[in-house]
Amino acid sequence: MRPPHIHFRVVAPGFRSLTTQMYFEGEDLNAKDRILQDLSPAERKLLIVAFGPVPSDGDQLAGRFDIVIGPVASEGTTPGLD
Numbered sequence: 001m002r003p004p005h006i007h008f009r010v011v012a013p014g015f016r017s018l019t020t021q022m023y024f025e026g027e028d029l030n031a032k033d034r035i036l037q038d039l040s041p042a043e044r045k046l047l048i049v050a051f052g053p054v055p056s057d058g059d060q061l062a063g064r065f066d067i068v069i070g071p072v073a074s075e076g077t078t079p080g081l082d
Contacts, residue, residue, distance in 0.1 A: 003028075008067060021047060
């Protein structure tokens with residue numbers, strides 16, 4: 001069983017499409033997820049989002065997941081991590 005996660009596919013003119021997943025901080029199943037466990041701790045940190053109450057409405061939660069479109073890295077590298 002996989003942990004709860006959200007898939008994103010981003011397409012922008014002049015760039016390769018980006019497909020990624022966002023995971024929820026504190027989810028017990030994250031520790032057993034084969035995709036997350038194949039990543040370095042620094043890479044995992046980029047995909048796991050903490051959620052907290054929305055200041056204007058305490059019944060809702062919000063998190064931030066930045067998707068950055070930039071130059072394509074060479075094979076086997078991750079921009080910002082190498």
